[in-house]
Amino acid sequence: METTGLNSKGKNNNPRKRKFRILLLEDVEADADLVEIELKNAHISFTSKRVQTKEEFTGAVQTFSPDAILADYHLPSFTALEALQIMKNIRSEIPFLLVTGSQSEEIAVECIKQGADDYILKERLARLPSALLSAIEKKQTAHEKEKAIQELKSSQEQLRALSAHLQSIREEERTRIAREIHDELGQSLTALKMDLLWLQGKILEEQKNIEPIDETIRTMTHVIDSTIQTVRRIATELRPGVLDDLGLVAAIEWQSQEFQHRTNILCRFTSTARDIELDRERATAVFRILQETLTNVVRHARAARVSIRLEVERNILILEIKDDGRGADTEKIESKRSLGLLGMKERAALLGGSVEIVSAAHAGTTVVVKIPVPPAAQEHRIND
Numbered sequence: 001m002e003t004t005g006l007n008s009k010g011k012n013n014n015p016r017k018r019k020f021r022i023l024l025l026e027d028v029e030a031d032a033d034l035v036e037i038e039l040k041n042a043h044i045s046f047t048s049k050r051v052q053t054k055e056e057f058t059g060a061v062q063t064f065s066p067d068a069i070l071a072d073y074h075l076p077s078f079t080a081l082e083a084l085q086i087m088k089n090i091r092s093e094i095p096f097l098l099v100t101g102s103q104s105e106e107i108a109v110e111c112i113k114q115g116a117d118d119y120i121l122k123e124r125l126a127r128l129p130s131a132l133l134s135a136i137e138k139k140q141t142a143h144e145k146e147k148a149i150q151e152l153k154s155s156q157e158q159l160r161a162l163s164a165h166l167q168s169i170r171e172e173e174r175t176r177i178a179r180e181i182h183d184e185l186g187q188s189l190t191a192l193k194m195d196l197l198w199l200q201g202k203i204l205e206e207q208k209n210i211e212p213i214d215e216t217i218r219t220m221t222h223v224i225d226s227t228i229q230t231v232r233r234i235a236t237e238l239r240p241g242v243l244d245d246l247g248l249v250a251a252i253e254w255q256s257q258e259f260q261h262r263t264n265i266l267c268r269f270t271s272t273a274r275d276i277e278l279d280r281e282r283a284t285a286v287f288r289i290l291q292e293t294l295t296n297v298v299r300h301a302r303a304a305r306v307s308i309r310l311e312v313e314r315n316i317l318i319l320e321i322k323d324d325g326r327g328a329d330t331e332k333i334e335s336k337r338s339l340g341l342l343g344m345k346e347r348a349a350l351l352g353g354s355v356e357i358v359s360a361a362h363a364g365t366t367v368v369v370k371i372p373v374p375p376a377a378q379e380h381r382i383n384d
């Protein structure tokens with residue numbers, strides 16, 4: 001495959017075709033000339049700047065913006081090790097190569113340890129061009145990899161924030177609709193019913209031919225009664241008032257009774273806590289995860305019993321939901337397409353917690369939710 005050497009922004013990334021800015025840290029001018037000749041002979045295109053002191057070096061790193069630094073080890077007032085230290089503090093992504101007359105292995109090892117990319121002896125300068133290009137390429141690849149990792153991380157964070165935002169909007173909307181249905185519709189229906197009952201009484205007082213009227217009013221009252229029930233059910237399904245009024249423990253208690261009643265699956269709830277003082281966000285998340293899990297039990301488990309256990313242990317809220325159904329294999333549980341389960345996990349992760357699902361064919365399914373809770377989220381034990 002042929003590559004053009006151009007990246008997505010049109011910048012030439014092929015080291016051999018670029019014009020480099022090379023900073024030479026060298027006190028002997030003749031040595032710097034030799035380095036330049038070697039690079040020119042290798043057809044490397046560059047501009048260079050030579051510095052000798054610490055101040056010049058620091059300034060040039062900032063203003064000259066080099067693509068690479070070639071440094072002698074010993075300078076009259078400065079060493080390459082000090083230069084490396086400065087680089088660490090400012091712009092460590094610039095390749096740094098030692099070009100030195102010293103043959104000390106210790107110095108070489110120390111410099112590499114401190115972040116130098118290569119070590120070239122002045123008497124073997126022929127190696128310099130290839131060492132320089134490979135150091136530049138390596139740093140560039142590392143930089144691009146780091147950039148890609150950062151971009152991925154930030155897009156993951158964005159997705160997570162978006163998901164949290166959507167969850168909270170959804171919950172707010174549900175709460176608002178539930179309240180409106182319950183308060184507005186419920187109250188109007190109750191008022192209607194009271195008026196009807198009053199009318200019925202009035203008509204009965206008159207003692208005239210009231211049979212048909214009385215019958216109609218009776219039917220209307222039944223319709224209103226069942227509409228009131230429906231309105232309450234819809235409002236509760238949207239967001240159970242008990243969660244806001246009485247807290248998580250009461251809400252789970254209510255949900256498990258309601259579940260048993262609706263599905264005929266035995267549902268047992270135990271909790272060491274009478275109540276847990278929990279913020280709305282955490283209480284909602286735990287409750288919604290429970291509902292999602294119970295929905296899965298109805299849809300997939302063919303279970304006869306479900307047991308729910310809730311406790312707080314060392315500032316971690318633990319909710320365990322266990323069914324005795326037919327279970328599922330790991331592949332299904334861990335599939336990227338299991339969006340219900342993924343949603344539960346994501347919901348817990350947003351609060352720094354986790355959801356673990358243990359399931360096997362014919363061995364039931366256990367879902368364990370763990371959510372860290374602030375120390376203030378006191379557990380009021382049953383026998384407090």
Ligand SMILES: Nc1ncnc2c1ncn2[C@@H]1O[C@H](COP(=O)(O)OP(=O)(O)OP(=O)(O)O)[C@@H](O)[C@H]1O
Nearest residue numbers: 296297300301325327328332333338339340341365
């Ligand atoms: N309690 C359970 N018993 C048996 N199988 C289960 C149980 N819970 C989940 N599963 C299996 O795991 C799969 C993934 O569950 P998940 O909740 O992610 O998806 P779903 O319920 O099929 O669809 P939805 O996205 O509407 O929730 C299910 O299709 C089912 O096969």
Ligand SMILES: [Mg+2]
Nearest residue numbers: 295296340341
């Ligand atoms: Mg599901």
